[in-house]
Amino acid sequence: MSRVKLNLIAAACKKNMGIGVNGALPWRLKKEMAYFTTMTTKVSDPAKVNAVIMGRKTWDSIPDKYRPLSDRVNIVLTHHVDALKDKVPEGVVVVSGLDGAIEYIETRPDIESTWVIGGSAIYEAAMAHPNCGKIYLTEIQNTYDCDTFFPNIDRQQFHLADEDEIPGERQLEGDISYYFRVYKKL
């Protein structure tokens, strides 16, 4: 089996599991965004970096000044590899599917952890993949209109877990509250 473990990270509103609307995030949460950045960037070996895997629409949703996501190997999935390859900055990896992303990461011993950062179909493929590890899900308590959703989490396969470094208490930003949850695949 491949050494590449897929960790998913997402923020979703609890009521409908919405993650996006009109190609953007439905909320603006600075501290939650900082959590995403820390989780996807931090490494235990300073000589290494992490990889982030995303769908083409998630790539499109990142403002130019923030992409590629810094200090991480950015891997973008599309059905139109050749067309996208010419449009992305140097260093961004464009592949035709999740297995292509894993194969690429296997060629890079300097990649420590792999984070699947959305959207819907990519999360779904990652959850069903034998290499799936954990889901880091920020559960937003407020309700938002969304047009993109986190797929159903199969509770037979994924169980809520405590992780030392992840605060378990309710987080508050303005009038928006949320919890950091971790699900482990059995």
Ligand SMILES: NC(=O)c1ccc[n+]([C@@H]2O[C@H](COP(=O)([O-])OP(=O)(O)OC[C@H]3O[C@@H](n4cnc5c(N)ncnc54)[C@H](OP(=O)(O)O)[C@@H]3O)[C@@H](O)[C@H]2O)c1
């Ligand atoms: N809240 C969160 O944590 C979070 C995280 C990520 C994204 N979002 C939001 O979610 C929305 C974007 O997500 P989305 O689900 O609409 O789109 P997405 O998954 O980011 O991108 C979909 C595109 O990815 C490519 N793709 C998907 N599956 C593929 C496969 N198996 N093989 C090859 N290519 C594949 C296709 O690109 P082509 O059309 O180029 O072929 C497809 O159109 C935005 O609103 C964004 O802000 C939220």
